[in-house]
Structures are given as C-alpha cells and as structure tokens.
Amino acid sequence: xxTSRASRVPLAPPKNDCNNDDAETKxxxxxxxxxxxITELSFARRAPEFLPSKTVSLLLQPHFLPALRNLLRLSLxxxxxxxxxxxxxxxxxxxxxxxxxENDNTNKNEPIFPNxxxxxxxxxxxxxxxxLPSTFSAQFPSLLEVWCDDCSFGPQIPEELLNIHTLHVVxxxxxxxxxx
Numbered sequence: 001x002x003t004s005r006a007s008r009v010p011l012a013p014p015k016n017d018c019n020n021d022d023a024e025t026k027x028x029x030x031x032x033x034x035x036x037x038i039t040e041l042s043f044a045r046r047a048p049e050f051l052p053s054k055t056v057s058l059l060l061q062p063h064f065l066p067a068l069r070n071l072l073r074l075s076l077x078x079x080x081x082x083x084x085x086x087x088x089x090x091x092x093x094x095x096x097x098x099x100x101x102e103n104d105n106t107n108k109n110e111p112i113f114p115n116x117x118x119x120x121x122x123x124x125x126x127x128x129x130x131x132l133p134s135t136f137s138a139q140f141p142s143l144l145e146v147w148c149d150d151c152s153f154g155p156q157i158p159e160e161l162l163n164i165h166t167l168h169v170v171x172x173x174x175x176x177x178x179x180x
Contacts (some may be wrong), residue, residue, distance in 0.1 A: 040073040044120070047080030054082040054126070060112070071116050077147075078123040083131040087112065087139045111139045122149040122171070129158040137163035145169040152176050 043049065050058055056076070059068065113119075119140065121127060127148070143164050154176030161170060 037070045038067050042075040043079055044075045044077040050079050054080055055085055057086050060086045068112050073118040075120040077120045081124040082126040111141055113140050115142050116140055117142055118145045120147040122147045124151055127151040129153055132158050132160040136160040147171040150174045
C-alpha cells in the first residue's frame with residue numbers, strides 16, 4: 001500500500017534539500033515512529049486504488065486530514081484520475097456530528113494541504129481544465145511546483161493554476177495547449 005512507501009521525517013521543520021533522499025530515508029528508519037510525520041506520499045501508477053470514482057476522494061477522508069496537512073510532496077502520477085473534485089472541500093472535512101464537533105476550535109475553512117510544495121498530477125490524460133475546482137489554488141498556499149505532463153489541459157493554461165502565486169515551476173508538456 002502507498003502509505004508504506006511514504007517518507008517519514010522528524011517533526012522538526014522540513015528541509016528543502018531534495019537531493020539527499022536516500023540519506024534522509026536511512027536516517028529516518030531509526031527514528032521512533034511515534035515522533036515522525038509523513039511528508040511525502042506517492043500513489044504513482046496506482047489507478048486501481050482510485051476506482052470506481054476516478055477522483056481524489058480516497059485521500060479526502062476526515063481521518064487522513066492531520067497527515068495531509070503535513071505533506072510537502074504528493075504524487076498522483078498515472079492514477080487514472082478524471083477530476084480533482086473534492087479538493088475544494090478544504091477543512092470542511094472535519095468530523096461531522098461527532099461528540100467533539102461542537103467544541104472543535106479548528107478553522108473549518110483552512111486548506112487541506114497548507115504545506116504542500118510539490119504536486120504531480122501528470123499522466124492523467126482525462127484531467128482537463130474543467131477537472132480543477134474553482135478553489136483549487138486556495139488549497140495549496142505553499143505550492144512551488146506542479147507537474148501536469150501528459151494531461152489534457154487546454155486550449156489555455158487553466159486559470160486555477162495561474163491563480164497559485166507561489167508557483168515557481170509548472171510542467172505542462174504533452175497537453176492540449178494552443179497558441180491564441
């Protein structure tokens with residue numbers, strides 16, 4: 001399962017050094033599991049796990065929210081996705097009607113992925129401009145890189161991507177973009 005391949009790091013502030021993944025993984029293997037957090041989750045080439053909905057609903061279950069808030073990198077590469085609907089739900093995925101729901105002081109409108117820096121949705125050829133909800137950019141306030149090679153975006157770059165003002169890298173090769 002994909003969570004067994006996830007990278008774990010100490011709860012200390014994350015490093016931005018992506019070139020030392022092997023050393024980081026070895027170091028973290030010796031850490032106490034109760035004092036770690038998942039910062040990278042890869043569902044790459046795991047399309048059967050997203051059936052029958054072909055959406056990200058698998059990730060958006062309320063009990064996964066604490067982990068999603070700490071993610072730095074998320075790969076949904078080649079997962080057979082058709083839409084990213086559900087991302088717009090944001091913090092509204094908190095436990096509904098539970099015993100503590102009235103006393104819950106968390107902001108229910110906060111983003112699901114407040115720390116995510118890298119998102120790979122590449123090789124999902126059924127993802128189009130219409131696949132991104134209008135509040136897509138609000139769910140990724142720290143996003144630096146988005147990879148969406150081999151999707152079906154077009155004829156223009158999706159407005160939802162252009163609204164992410166923190167982006168430094170956008171990879172969009174082999175989409176349906178046209179010069180206008």
